[in-house]
Amino acid sequence: MASTRTPRPTHRLPAHGSGAPHHHGQRTPADPVRDLAFDIVTGVVEHRRMLETTLDKLRQGAPMEGRDRAAAHRLAAGALRHRGSIEEILKAFLHKEPPVPVRCALMLGVAQLLYLDVPPHAAVGTVVDLMRRRGLAPFAGLANAVLRRVAREGARVRNSLDEARLDVPAWLWSAWGERARPITEGFYKEAPLDLTLRPGAPVPEGGTQLPTGSVRMTPGTRMTEIPGFEGGQFWAQDAAAAMPVRLLGDVKGLHVADLCAAPGGKTAQLALAGATVTAIEREEGRLARLRENLERLGLENVAVHNADANAWRPETPLDAVLLDAPCSATGTLRRHPDVVWTKRPADIATLTEGQDNLIDAARAMLKPGGTLLYAVCSLQDEEGPERVKAALARGGWSLKPFTVEELAALPEARTEEGFYRTHPGMWADKGGMDGFFAARLVREG
Numbered sequence: 001m002a003s004t005r006t007p008r009p010t011h012r013l014p015a016h017g018s019g020a021p022h023h024h025g026q027r028t029p030a031d032p033v034r035d036l037a038f039d040i041v042t043g044v045v046e047h048r049r050m051l052e053t054t055l056d057k058l059r060q061g062a063p064m065e066g067r068d069r070a071a072a073h074r075l076a077a078g079a080l081r082h083r084g085s086i087e088e089i090l091k092a093f094l095h096k097e098p099p100v101p102v103r104c105a106l107m108l109g110v111a112q113l114l115y116l117d118v119p120p121h122a123a124v125g126t127v128v129d130l131m132r133r134r135g136l137a138p139f140a141g142l143a144n145a146v147l148r149r150v151a152r153e154g155a156r157v158r159n160s161l162d163e164a165r166l167d168v169p170a171w172l173w174s175a176w177g178e179r180a181r182p183i184t185e186g187f188y189k190e191a192p193l194d195l196t197l198r199p200g201a202p203v204p205e206g207g208t209q210l211p212t213g214s215v216r217m218t219p220g221t222r223m224t225e226i227p228g229f230e231g232g233q234f235w236a237q238d239a240a241a242a243m244p245v246r247l248l249g250d251v252k253g254l255h256v257a258d259l260c261a262a263p264g265g266k267t268a269q270l271a272l273a274g275a276t277v278t279a280i281e282r283e284e285g286r287l288a289r290l291r292e293n294l295e296r297l298g299l300e301n302v303a304v305h306n307a308d309a310n311a312w313r314p315e316t317p318l319d320a321v322l323l324d325a326p327c328s329a330t331g332t333l334r335r336h337p338d339v340v341w342t343k344r345p346a347d348i349a350t351l352t353e354g355q356d357n358l359i360d361a362a363r364a365m366l367k368p369g370g371t372l373l374y375a376v377c378s379l380q381d382e383e384g385p386e387r388v389k390a391a392l393a394r395g396g397w398s399l400k401p402f403t404v405e406e407l408a409a410l411p412e413a414r415t416e417e418g419f420y421r422t423h424p425g426m427w428a429d430k431g432g433m434d435g436f437f438a439a440r441l442v443r444e445g
């Protein structure tokens, strides 16, 4: 089965460790990039710990150069995107299953050899050194032998695999149905940086305007380095994520609550479209980011509340509510390749219960005839269409389908029912997009 190769790296991995002098008692050169990549991968594989959690921990500890962090992220992401195939390739060269940390180190080796263009001597040597540093010295000889064989024969094994089928867990593959293969092809690609510009702001140099209005920068672009960042000319928001607020239509002068607001991309869109916005966010840490973003964008007129949206109620009933509900986030798998391995089917059941509760809370905030825009960055039907159908079945809502005209810039995202549904396989020729779902409900009675 033909597969999409990982594109050429944007941040090249150093071929060796940092070259720092050997400290007393330290037998191998320091290599913070591989150490961090190893922590990320073992976190995901051994503990189902999210990639961001490992990075957050690091932020609290020793500072690390941005470039090293980006390289570590790229290496770990390469291993996680191709995890199923890499494990299958390793099976061909291992007689018995090694301990999990050894398997993780070997995964980094195979990722470098077969997916990230690292020269064989560096790929093998850096992993052997890593193992010595990380208490896995007894397995260093095995790693050396296995990875040398992978360097010689791994491509042949790789070519015999249906990689897409292996690189997402079976429960997700079957849940995605006929979209599974295109989604996985999208998963292999590094996501670009998409910007939403404030009205009238110029398109930054190097940016491409997309049919929906978002501006796309090449993968690896750092937003903070683009001129205009400090002046609040734009913010990061995937093209697919920028659509739901636009699908609320003209919100000028309307009272709108954004119930799950941080980091604030959608709050900013609402405020700049002229709505009177109340932003609700439960997590204090995330609230701080929301405030920071609103300040950078000069949107001081947004009312921000640290509250649980299940309990918060407006003083007077609202014209519209935006509910960008907490979800499995499987639609963001290009940016968060750990998500397919850290989520389990049982998580979906817990999340859908929360989504139903928030939809009911939103109804209590709206005036009769008021609009709920429900959105999730999930690819799972249970969190999207099924939540909307369940709300309609509970009563008190009618569906207001998105029209062909409203989705003229992205017609492929309109479903038969008038829902908005994107996935990472869409716009393959333009660099893909996140998976998103949105629907519009109107409060009856």
Ligand SMILES: C[S@@+](CC[C@H](N)C(=O)[O-])C[C@H]1O[C@@H](n2cnc3c(N)ncnc32)[C@H](O)[C@@H]1O
Binding pocket: 259, 260, 261, 262, 263, 264, 265, 266, 267, 280, 281, 282, 283, 286, 307, 308, 309, 310, 324, 325, 326, 327
């Ligand atoms: C999907 S993110 C929202 C992204 C945001 N709308 C944007 O476009 O930038 C969900 C947010 O909802 C917050 N959240 C989750 N449950 C909540 C609740 N019951 N009340 C308020 N905020 C909640 C989470 O802390 C998280 O920041």
